[in-house]
Amino acid sequence: MKEIVIISNYYPPEKGAAANRIEQLALKLKQNNYKVSVLCPLGNYPKGELFPEYKGKFSVTENREGITVKRLWIYPSVSKNLLVRLISVLSFSLSLFFYLLLKKTPHKVVVQSPPLLLSFISVLVLSWKKKKIILNVSDLWPLAAIELNAIKKNSFSHKFSLFMERCIYKKATLIIGQSNEIITHIHSVFPEKRCYLYRNFPDHKVAEMELETIENQPIKLFYAGLLGIAQGVLELCQKIDLEGLNIELHLFGEGAEKKSVEALISSANERKIFFHGMMERNDLHEKLKTFDIAIVPLKVRIYGSVPSKIFEYGALGFPILYFGGGEGETIVEENNLGWVASVGDYSDLNSKLKTISEFTRLDLENMKKSVWETSNSIFDLDEQMKHLLTEAVF
Structure with missing residues (x-):
């Protein structure tokens, strides 16, 4: 059976589109005869505090629907303070750095980006170990951060983010992007990079529509x-x-x-x-x-x-x-x-x-x-x- 590991900053029981997207990818790979494992932080999102079952723990290994989930230590936060958020991302990135460096991992690895720092560190170590790196890009950073006024254009953080962005695109074996605009952007930097569209389609098909339209209601x-x-x-x-x-x-x-x-x-x-x-x-x-x-x-x-x-x-x-x-x-x-x-x-x-x-x-x-x-x-x-x-x- 083919083995593959997915690295993500989010995974259920955490909530939200990012966690759902990665879980669906993991389950679909499993359905197609892959042995799938996931590396992610201890559950904390979206509140920015560890879920009760993870408090006081440095790492946890779980089995969720046949997927092996390895959760590593993180200093959780959803603070609006950019420095605090950076420390939070860096804490998991360092946990992941040492894990990837010291532990044996499958040859094929899917790396989720953003967060940019997390994907940069992951790609850096995996490229040293000559793994097949499948970069899954769901948003364009730092471009999105500029548009949201989260960082200033041409600031140090912007320039360093650009460096990390170019690095992960260059070192990735291939890239899957959530939109055509993402793929167009990557090709503007690396025209020869193998890129594929991967929409975040749901996996909850039903035989017939179950919605009800009730009379005399707003x-x-x-x-x-x-x-x-x-x-x-x-x-x-x-x-x-x-x-x-x-x-x-x-x-x-x-x-x-x-x-x-x-x-x-x-x-x-x-x-x-x-x-x-x-x-x-x-x-x-x-x-x-x-x-x-x-x-x-x-x-x-x-x-x-x-x-x-x-x-x-x-x-x-x-x-x-x-x-x-x-x-x-x-x-x-x-x-x-x-x-x-x-x-x-x-x-x-x-x-x-x-x-x-x-x-x-x-x-x-x-x-x-x-x-x-x-x-x-x-x-x-x-x-x-x-x-x-x-x-x-x-």
């Missing part, structure tokens, strides 16, 4: 995911205008903006915004069966970023209200998955909401069926994996 718009800076959910709550509309906004998730979002909602009940906290993925999907539309926002247009929520909720049958620009906008428009509002333009967003508010329950029911059929015909994780295996990516 249209339930929802956001489910990370409440972080990049998503801009706090600003969304501040600027969305639901007054006079037959629409409610429901929020699910955890992250840096959680307390601010809760405080805003508690001080403005008339805004028709409701916060439900974090839920397990299966419980969330069950809860959402009577909801109507998924909103997918980004604070600014981030080159290379395609939010996985487009595929996740499209596959369940939810029309998408996309508010993030870039390649995600193109996917929603070209496949008739819902509506697009210009990123950062709340006048446009509120105009789209007025249009949505006029939809009848029959209009919504028909749209859900159309989105479900389209998504399940084109967002096929098994076909994608089959193609990559045929191309000898893994």
Whole structure:
């Protein structure tokens, strides 16, 4: 049986798109007769504190659905302070450095990037040991950090990040990217590098759509995911205008903006915004069966970023209200998955909401069926994996 190890900063029971994406990759490789192991930190995300089962431990080895998961020490944090966040990433990176240096690992290794420092250290050691390095790029750093104003252009941190970025692209055997923009960017630096598109398609196909459209209820718009800076959910709550509309906004998730979002909602009940906290993925999907539309926002247009929520909720049958620009906008428009509002333009967003508010329950029911059929015909994780295996990516 072929062996492969995946290095990631996130893995269940941690929540969020990154953890789900890596778990799906691990399980799909296992289904295709790979012996899969994962190297990741002790569980701490998204709260930035160790889960109770990992407190007081330096490392833990687990078996999750036939995947061997080796968790290494980390100093956890989700602080907005860049230095504290850097220390947190560095702590796991050092644990990983010594583990990779001293322990025997399979010849094939998938390295998740970002975090950039983590992938840089991993690729550096693995290249010394002459491993096959499959770099999985889900966002472009430091470019995304510049667009989010997390670091200043031409600063030392920017220049050092650029150095690390170029290094991991150069030393990787091949690269899988989450978007065409990511692949275009990498080819602009290394034109001959083998690159493959690897979308974050979901793996929860059902024989028929399970969503319910309930009569005499407001249209339930929802956001489910990370409440972080990049998503801009706090600003969304501040600027969305639901007054006079037959629409409610429901929020699910955890992250840096959680307390601010809760405080805003508690001080403005008339805004028709409701916060439900974090839920397990299966419980969330069950809860959402009577909801109507998924909103997918980004604070600014981030080159290379395609939010996985487009595929996740499209596959369940939810029309998408996309508010993030870039390649995600193109996917929603070209496949008739819902509506697009210009990123950062709340006048446009509120105009789209007025249009949505006029939809009848029959209009919504028909749209859900159309989105479900389209998504399940084109967002096929098994076909994608089959193609990559045929191309000898893994």
